[in-house]
Amino acid sequence: MPPAPLSRSGKSRRTTDSPISYFIQKALETPGLISFAAGLVDEGSLPVEEVGAAVAGIVADPLTGRAALQYGSTQGLPELREQVLQLVCDADGVRPSDVNLTADDVCITTGSQQLLYLLGEVLFDPGDIVITEAPSYFVFHSLLQSHGAKVLTVPLDEHGMRMDALESLLERLRRSGDLARVKVIYTVDYFQNPTGLTLAVDRRAKLVELARQYSTNHRIIVLEDAAYRELRFTGADLPSVKRFDPKNEFVVYTSTFSKPCSPGLKTGYALMPPDVMAPLLHLKGSHDFGSGNLSQHVASRLIASGAYAKHAEHLRNVYRKKRDLMVQALETEFRDFPAARWTVPAGGFYVWLTFDGIDTGPDGPLVPAALEAGVLYVPGQFGHVFDDTDSVPNNECRLCFGVATEDQIPEGIRRLRKACAAISAG
Ligand code: PMP
Numbered sequence: 001m002p003p004a005p006l007s008r009s010g011k012s013r014r015t016t017d018s019p020i021s022y023f024i025q026k027a028l029e030t031p032g033l034i035s036f037a038a039g040l041v042d043e044g045s046l047p048v049e050e051v052g053a054a055v056a057g058i059v060a061d062p063l064t065g066r067a068a069l070q071y072g073s074t075q076g077l078p079e080l081r082e083q084v085l086q087l088v089c090d091a092d093g094v095r096p097s098d099v100n101l102t103a104d105d106v107c108i109t110t111g112s113q114q115l116l117y118l119l120g121e122v123l124f125d126p127g128d129i130v131i132t133e134a135p136s137y138f139v140f141h142s143l144l145q146s147h148g149a150k151v152l153t154v155p156l157d158e159h160g161m162r163m164d165a166l167e168s169l170l171e172r173l174r175r176s177g178d179l180a181r182v183k184v185i186y187t188v189d190y191f192q193n194p195t196g197l198t199l200a201v202d203r204r205a206k207l208v209e210l211a212r213q214y215s216t217n218h219r220i221i222v223l224e225d226a227a228y229r230e231l232r233f234t235g236a237d238l239p240s241v242k243r244f245d246p247k248n249e250f251v252v253y254t255s256t257f258s259k260p261c262s263p264g265l266k267t268g269y270a271l272m273p274p275d276v277m278a279p280l281l282h283l284k285g286s287h288d289f290g291s292g293n294l295s296q297h298v299a300s301r302l303i304a305s306g307a308y309a310k311h312a313e314h315l316r317n318v319y320r321k322k323r324d325l326m327v328q329a330l331e332t333e334f335r336d337f338p339a340a341r342w343t344v345p346a347g348g349f350y351v352w353l354t355f356d357g358i359d360t361g362p363d364g365p366l367v368p369a370a371l372e373a374g375v376l377y378v379p380g381q382f383g384h385v386f387d388d389t390d391s392v393p394n395n396e397c398r399l400c401f402g403v404a405t406e407d408q409i410p411e412g413i414r415r416l417r418k419a420c421a422a423i424s425a426g
Pocket of ligand 1: 039110111112113114137188193225227255256257258263266267268
C-alpha cells in the first residue's frame with residue numbers, strides 16, 4: 001500500500017519550480033546549442049588563481065586557517081563587513097558616518113538571493129503588496145509567490161522605473177485603503193536583470209522621497225538590488241538609491257560577490273536599517289547561523305590584497321567586449337527586421353530584444369524554431385507577473401551574453417535571425 005499523502009505547508013504549495021529551469025535544462029541537454037538563456041558569468045575569467053592564492057594564504061597560518069574553518073557569526077565576518085561598507089561608501093563618494101552607517105548595519109548573506117528571501121520572511125504576510133518593475137527579476141517573482149505576496153508593477157522606460165507611474169500607483173492604493181498592505185518597492189537599479197536598463201539619478205532621489213511620503217502607518221522599504229553595479233563598462237557610476245537615505249531608514253541595499261568575482265563563493269551582503277537587521281538576524285540564525293565562513297575569509301582577502309578590484313576591472317573589459325559583439329551582431333542580423341529593437345546596456349550582461357508581431361512566449365513558435373536553429377533565449381514573459389496574463393507582452397526576449405563565448409555570440413544571433421525568418425515565412 002502506498003503511504004498516505006504528504007501534507008505540505010501553504011508556502012510549499014505556493015512554491016513552484018522556476019519557469020526558466022526548463023530553459024536552462026534544455027541548454028544542458030542539447031549538444032551544440034548556444035545558450036543566451038542562463039544568467040551565468042563568463043567561464044574563462046573565473047578567478048581560479050586568485051582564489052587559490054587566497055585560500056593558500058588563509059591556511060598557511062594555522063590560526064587564520066582554523067578561524068576560517070570554524071563556524072562564524074550570523075551577521076558575518078567583522079572585517080568583511082567593514083570592507084563592504086567601505087566599498088559601497090567609496091562608490092557613493094561618502095563616509096559611512098555621512099549616511100549614518102557602521103559595520104553593524106551590514107550583514108553578509110549566502111548570496112544576495114538569501115537576503116531577498118529573508119527580507120520577505122521579515123516583512124510579508126500573505127496578501128501583502130510588493131511593487132516591482134515590469135519586467136523584473138524572475139526569481140524574485142517566484143519568491144514573492146512563495147510568500148503569498150501580491151505583486152503590483154510599475155513600467156520602465158529607458159531611464160528605469162517610471163516615477164510618475166509609481167506615484168500614481170501609490171496614490172491609487174492610498175485612496176483604495178490598500179496602502180496599509182504595501183511593504184516593499186523593489187528595484188534592480190543597475191543594468192537590470194532582465195532588461196539591462198539603469199535607474200536615472202533623479203529617479204533614485206525621487207524613489208526614496210516617495211517611500212517616505214507614503215509611509216504613513218508603517219515604513220515602506222525600498223529594496224535596492226545592486227547585483228550588477230560593479231560590472232559597469234561604460235560611463236561613470238551612479239550613486240545608489242541608499243545614498244539618498246541619509247539616516248538609514250528606508251532603503252535596504254543588497255549586492256553580491258557572485259557577479260564581479262565568483263558565484264561559487266555564494267557570498268552577498270546588505271546594508272539596512274537597524275530595525276530590519278535585528279529580526280532578519282533572528283531568521284538568518286534559524287536558517288544557517290551564518291554564511292560560509294571560508295568564502296567570507298576568501299572574499300575579505302581578495303579585497304584586502306587588491307585582487308578583487310583588479311579582477312572586477314578585468315571583467316568589465318570582458319563584458320564590454322561581449323556586449324559590443326552582441327549589439328554588433330544584432331545590428332547586422334536584425335537591422336532590416338521589422339520593428340526589432342534592443343537595449344544597449346552600460347554594464348551587466350543582459351540585452352532585452354523586442355519584436356513587433358513575433359510571439360516569443362514559452363508556448364509560441366519562436367522557442368521551438370530557435371531550438372531547431374541551435375540557440376536559446378529566455379521568453380520575456382517570465383519577467384512579468386503571470387496572474388495578470390492579459391496584459392503580459394509576449395514579444396520580448398532576454399539575451400544573456402554572460403556565459404556565451406566571443407565566437408558563440410555572433411553565431412547565436414545569426415541563428416536567432418534564422419529562427420525568426422523561419423517562423424515569419426511559415
Ligand atoms: N539579484 C539579481 C537581480 C540577480 O540577477 C541575481 C542572480 N541571478 C541575484 C540577485 C542573486 O545572486 P546571488 O545569490 O548569487 O548573489
